[in-house]
Amino acid sequence: MDNEYLKPLPAPDHLTAPFWDGCKANKLLLQRCKQCSTSQFPPGPLCTKCRSAELEWSEASGKAKVYSWIVVRHPIPADVYKDEVPYVVALVDLDEGPRMSTNIVDCVPESIKDGMPVEVAFKQVSDAITLPLFRPAK
Secondary structure (H helix, E strand, C coil): CCCCCCCCCCCCCCCCHHHHHHHHCCCCEEEEECCCCCEECCCCCCCCCCCCCCEEEEECCCEEEEEEEEEECCCCCHHHHCCCCCEEEEEEEECCCCEEEEEECCCCHHHCCCCCEEEEEEEECCCCCEEEEEEECC
């Protein structure tokens, strides 16, 4: 990586490492319950629906719809985020079911609408971390 990424980075652990490894390979992976077929995010030790510990990782479509969003216009801390504003922090409903927090990129914030179709776009920010962002669906 050419530039040092100054924003906070996730710290993968035993539960989340497969998710971050998937992102590094440009794949959006979700845990899926082998008992009830529920997909979940964030990863956890048990299914959030039936409490089964029989979970597997499966690749998601990367498609979602905007559920809610805010437009950040005042950077805090100003030194790290000043060149990013305005930016969008959103909740998206993945086609597989779970809701995910993310940033929406590649569009003007004013064009975002409730239920707008979006798709995953990966951004490598360090040698170890690639972030899943979302952009308007093509």
